[in-house]
Amino acid sequence: MGFLILLVNAAAVLFMTCFIWTMQVVHSPLFDRVGEDALSRYETDHSRLFFRVAGPAILLTLLAAVLLLPGDDDRHRYRSRPSPGEPWTPAPTTDKLYAQGCYVQLTNCLHSLV
Numbered sequence: 001m002g003f004l005i006l007l008v009n010a011a012a013v014l015f016m017t018c019f020i021w022t023m024q025v026v027h028s029p030l031f032d033r034v035g036e037d038a039l040s041r042y043e044t045d046h047s048r049l050f051f052r053v054a055g056p057a058i059l060l061t062l063l064a065a066v067l068l069l070p071g072d073d074d075r076h077r078y079r080s081r082p083s084p085g086e087p088w089t090p091a092p093t094t095d096k097l098y099a100q101g102c103y104v105q106l107t108n109c110l111h112s113l114v
Contacts, residue, residue, distance in 0.1 A: 002068070009064035012057045019054060058106050 027046075034042045
């Protein structure tokens with residue numbers, strides 16, 4: 001099950017990477033071709049439509065990242081062996097930072113819709 005979640009996460013991240021790269025290279029330069037009077041409405045519509053495409057992938061990435069966080073029974077895989085008598089402390093992981101980044105990205109998209 002963990003491998004399937006990892007594949008779903010990788011697919012969602014790959015989709016978002018390609019989608020955002022396309023937006024930056026193709027779509028964003030076209031903002032210059034919109035007149036001053038229509039720019040505000042154009043940007044609002046752009047943000048709304050962007051979230052329709054990117055929103056599901058962002059949510060899927062966030063869900064997969066949370067599911068990939070190690071549980072209490074999985075923590076033994078992420079630690080080095082302590083010396084005899086030394087208490088065990090878990091190694092820091094980037095999963096929580098990644099989940100926080102997804103959360104920030106999602107809230108920014110939602111904020112742009114309001």
